[in-house]
Amino acid sequence: MKMKLYFSAIAGMLLLQSCSDNDIVTGKDLMPEMLQIDSVQIIYFKSPDDPRYFTYASTNDAVFIRALINDVTAETQAENPCKKEGKIYCYRKGEVFNTIFFAYVDRECTFLRYIKNGNLYYFKMSDLLKKTLANYKSTAIEPKASE
Numbered sequence: 001m002k003m004k005l006y007f008s009a010i011a012g013m014l015l016l017q018s019c020s021d022n023d024i025v026t027g028k029d030l031m032p033e034m035l036q037i038d039s040v041q042i043i044y045f046k047s048p049d050d051p052r053y054f055t056y057a058s059t060n061d062a063v064f065i066r067a068l069i070n071d072v073t074a075e076t077q078a079e080n081p082c083k084k085e086g087k088i089y090c091y092r093k094g095e096v097f098n099t100i101f102f103a104y105v106d107r108e109c110t111f112l113r114y115i116k117n118g119n120l121y122y123f124k125m126s127d128l129l130k131k132t133l134a135n136y137k138s139t140a141i142e143p144k145a146s147e
Helices: 002-021 032-036 062-072 127-139
Strands: 039-047 050-059 086-092 095-103 111-116 119-123
Touching: 032 062, 032 086, 032 095, 039 062, 039 127, 050 127, 062 111, 062 127
Parallel strands: none
Antiparallel strands: 039 050, 039 086, 086 095, 095 111, 111 119
């Protein structure tokens, strides 16, 4: 009887372990269409508390887009309480199909995140993407008021 109970306990633990291995969620699984990004528009909020005022930069730079895709198709991360500093509109064939929010200025408080089916998914930001975001911010312009 003890042997049967012991075997059942081990089998249960192995089953739980195999299930927990499958709980890893990646951006590639969540939104495979991210691989099709062909251009982006990066919005930099002047203040995280007021996204109404911003500057922006648009690009189809393959290096930036590849770094972005690598980051948002990786494994998801725990929720990050930091304030968003901007957003990236992702384009495919001239149409926006996703928005990614980001924070990158504070080294201890960086993230990429997007919403899918009402859930927020967070991703680590690579050093390359942080550097490139900083470079684009230096050339970002304010929107012109319509005349």
